Amino acid sequence: MWPDNKLIDKLAFSLILVVSLGLNVGLTFQTLRLTELVRQLKADQRLSIGQHVPPLRGTLLGQGSTTVSFDGSAETIFYLFSPKCIWCTRNLANIQVLARNVQPSRRLIGISLLSEGLPEYMKRNGITFPVIYEVPSDLQMVYHLGATPQTILVSPEGAVLRVWGGAYQGDLAREIESFFHVRLPGLSPLSAPGAILTTPKSM
Numbered sequence: 001m002w003p004d005n006k007l008i009d010k011l012a013f014s015l016i017l018v019v020s021l022g023l024n025v026g027l028t029f030q031t032l033r034l035t036e037l038v039r040q041l042k043a044d045q046r047l048s049i050g051q052h053v054p055p056l057r058g059t060l061l062g063q064g065s066t067t068v069s070f071d072g073s074a075e076t077i078f079y080l081f082s083p084k085c086i087w088c089t090r091n092l093a094n095i096q097v098l099a100r101n102v103q104p105s106r107r108l109i110g111i112s113l114l115s116e117g118l119p120e121y122m123k124r125n126g127i128t129f130p131v132i133y134e135v136p137s138d139l140q141m142v143y144h145l146g147a148t149p150q151t152i153l154v155s156p157e158g159a160v161l162r163v164w165g166g167a168y169q170g171d172l173a174r175e176i177e178s179f180f181h182v183r184l185p186g187l188s189p190l191s192a193p194g195a196i197l198t199t200p201k202s203m
Contacts, residue, residue: 055069080147
């Protein structure tokens with residue numbers, strides 16, 4: 001005797017329900033795992049406080065090859081930017097104020113992810129602090145040179161003291177002002193000259 005069609009339908013529905021539930025549970029665990037992996041990757045994209053970094057090598061604009069060493073005399077502020085990063089351009093007034101007010105107790109050195117158009121960008125925006133580019137790939141990895149803008153404070157002995165990600169606005173602006181005892185002018189408008197809405201390429 002063949003099973004009743006209604007019974008078959010019920011069994012099929014139950015089977016589909018069980019399979020669907022299993023798939024949903026599996027997808028939930030996969031999503032949680034991926035979320036955790038993304039969180040870990042983001043955490044790995046920044047230097048750790050207290051981590052010691054080696055001297056930074058690269059090309060100093062207008063002067064050729066150079067090495068930024070940590071000789072115990074002053075803290076170093078590395079400011080990572082790109083000429084094609086709109087937030088870097090909007091943050092220029094802030095970083096220029098910071099550069100003028102940190103000496104002689106600290107030195108501020110720019111790191112550009114791009115060399116193309118860099119001299120024109122600096123001239124057009126009145127950037128006078130030293131800027132290094134063409135940082136070797138191994139040091140780019142050590143310093144986690146990726147997202148822009150980014151501000152890294154290194155002790156005179158080469159230990160990372162602070163890492164700030166992003167342009168100086170909101171709570172970050174207030175933290176920068178408090179830490180460095182400066183008054184920031186704020187971000188430039190979105191129509192600031194020289195900004196291009198593209199993703200910067202690594203050198």
